[in-house]
Amino acid sequence: MRAATLDGDVLCWDEVLGDIAPRPVPPKRFGTVVSCDGPLVEMAGLPVPVGTMCRIATPGGGETFAETVGFRDGRGLLMLLGDSLCLEPGALVRAEGQPGSVPVGEAFLGRAVDGTGAPIDGGPPVRSLESWPLAGRRESALARSSVAETFDCGVRAINALTTLGIGQRMGIVAGSGVGKSVLIDMIARHADTDIAVVALIGERAREVSDFVSRHMTGAAAARTVVVAVPADHAANLRLRGAEMAMSIAEYFRETGRRVTLIMDSLTRVAHAGREIGLLLGEPGAARGYPPSALSRITRIVERAGNSRMSGGAITGLFTVLADGDNHDDPVVDTARAILDGHIVLSRDLAQRGQYPAIDVPASLSRVMHDIVPHEQVVAARQVRSWIADYEANRELVLMGAYREGADVAVDRAMAMNPAIRAFVSQAAEEHCTMGDSLSAMLALVDEAG
Numbered sequence: 001m002r003a004a005t006l007d008g009d010v011l012c013w014d015e016v017l018g019d020i021a022p023r024p025v026p027p028k029r030f031g032t033v034v035s036c037d038g039p040l041v042e043m044a045g046l047p048v049p050v051g052t053m054c055r056i057a058t059p060g061g062g063e064t065f066a067e068t069v070g071f072r073d074g075r076g077l078l079m080l081l082g083d084s085l086c087l088e089p090g091a092l093v094r095a096e097g098q099p100g101s102v103p104v105g106e107a108f109l110g111r112a113v114d115g116t117g118a119p120i121d122g123g124p125p126v127r128s129l130e131s132w133p134l135a136g137r138r139e140s141a142l143a144r145s146s147v148a149e150t151f152d153c154g155v156r157a158i159n160a161l162t163t164l165g166i167g168q169r170m171g172i173v174a175g176s177g178v179g180k181s182v183l184i185d186m187i188a189r190h191a192d193t194d195i196a197v198v199a200l201i202g203e204r205a206r207e208v209s210d211f212v213s214r215h216m217t218g219a220a221a222a223r224t225v226v227v228a229v230p231a232d233h234a235a236n237l238r239l240r241g242a243e244m245a246m247s248i249a250e251y252f253r254e255t256g257r258r259v260t261l262i263m264d265s266l267t268r269v270a271h272a273g274r275e276i277g278l279l280l281g282e283p284g285a286a287r288g289y290p291p292s293a294l295s296r297i298t299r300i301v302e303r304a305g306n307s308r309m310s311g312g313a314i315t316g317l318f319t320v321l322a323d324g325d326n327h328d329d330p331v332v333d334t335a336r337a338i339l340d341g342h343i344v345l346s347r348d349l350a351q352r353g354q355y356p357a358i359d360v361p362a363s364l365s366r367v368m369h370d371i372v373p374h375e376q377v378v379a380a381r382q383v384r385s386w387i388a389d390y391e392a393n394r395e396l397v398l399m400g401a402y403r404e405g406a407d408v409a410v411d412r413a414m415a416m417n418p419a420i421r422a423f424v425s426q427a428a429e430e431h432c433t434m435g436d437s438l439s440a441m442l443a444l445v446d447e448a449g
Contacts, residue, residue: 031093034075039234040279041066041078043093051100051134053116054078056093058086065116066093067236070280079236079276081116098131102244104251105130109195112212112226115241120228121212132247134240136303145308147340147367151260151315152434154190155183157358157424159437161380162343165367166258167306167313171266171335173320173327174345180319181207182428183345183356184262187317188215190431193223193260195252199245200228201238202268231268235275239296242269246303253312260315261304267321270297270331287330294334301338341365354425361388376438379445386420386448389413416448 031046052068066078105128112121147165174180200208208228229241249261273293282290304316320335343363350357390413396402
């Protein structure tokens with residue numbers, strides 16, 4: 001059908017109507033549950049990529065989440081993000097969201113969420129149009145810039161004796177109940193950073209609640225994101241929480257900001273990977289850990305660091321739980337090999353009342369010598385020597401087997417021990433800047449003459 005316009009042109013109404021007609025909407029596709037073996041669900045009729053989030057209908061109009069982890073014989077393998085209660089054969093499954101992507105952005109600042117991005121702080125849903133690959137964006141090794149600036153964590157012993165750098169990946173190694181949670185709490189409160197992303201993976205729900213109540217109020221909340229998945233949640237949800245925290249940190253690094261990422265704990269991430277690997281039939285290699293569980297640690301740690309393109313940085317602090325105080329545990333070994341240093345917490349020092357219970361001679365920052373003045377290196381080496389001499393001869397002194405004057409270095413270490421203990425000890429609420437830490441250490445060395 002045609003009609004003449006005022007200027008004499010001929011208008012084709014069929015073309016106009018074709019332009020404004022609604023486009024056909026593709027039909028929604030559903031799959032069905034075929035089998036369920038614990039947290040592993042087999043689905044038929046809905047081919048979706050690995051990493052896709054799915055909703056499974058439950059009786060009474062409810063739904064449960066699952067993540068696509070693989071496929072076999074044309075059927076998808078899903079892993080539940082919750083319990084398998086009320087799941088029934090033939091339940092409808094539908095995919096949602098972008099496969100392998102998670103929401104990120106400014107809307108997450110000041111919020112506490114779980115591994116799916118759902119709020120756990122009682123606030124409204126987090127609305128964000130930004131997304132980021134859950135597994136991160138792989139970059140060339142040359143796209144990372146070197147660690148060149150010091151990172152002020154607010155803890156005197158670390159600032160002075162085991163100095164961190166912006167973009168460094170550092171491990172905090174400790175057994176259970178030695179004070180690693182208190183130490184990361186101090187760093188989260190006092191660190192000099194633009195953004196703080198805290199991932200509480202596999203920890204007690206009480207610790208999550210306490211951390212959120214302390215840090216998600218006041219001015220500090222505006223720069224903080226908490227991703228928390230307690231120990232009673234599904235293994236793949238714990239893994240997803242760790243990867244989501246990394247994705248949020250990567251997004252802020254891409255905007256040119258300096259991010260402090262604190263993950264507590266890397267060991268719980270490995271435990272979750274072990275559960276999934278054994279469930280999928282992977283053989284346990286190193287003390288029951290399948291290869292995929294340990295390689296996942298490497299992938300997560302490698303996502304932190306400096307970006308040459310954006311100028312942003314992710315300074316990663318990863319706690320590593322030494323099961324049974326065994327520092328030769330496969331997770332500890334793997335983390336120590338890939339990290340840029342480690343801070344060791346000692347149960348013996350904690351029992352003596354020293355907090356934070358940092359074992360200074362056993363702790364190491366691999367970038368310290370490149371980023372601090374020479375006078376700090378010399379002073380730190382002297383203090384480390386005194387601490388090592390004291391610890392090596394402490395038992396002899398207590399037993400009365402050492403005579404004063406037998407060794408000048410040991411005598412000096414014994415005399416300096418009270419001042420050194422006062423220097424490395426710090427209350428949780430006390431904030432010590434990098435400048436104050438260096439001044440205190442130089443004064444300590446000068447006092448000894």
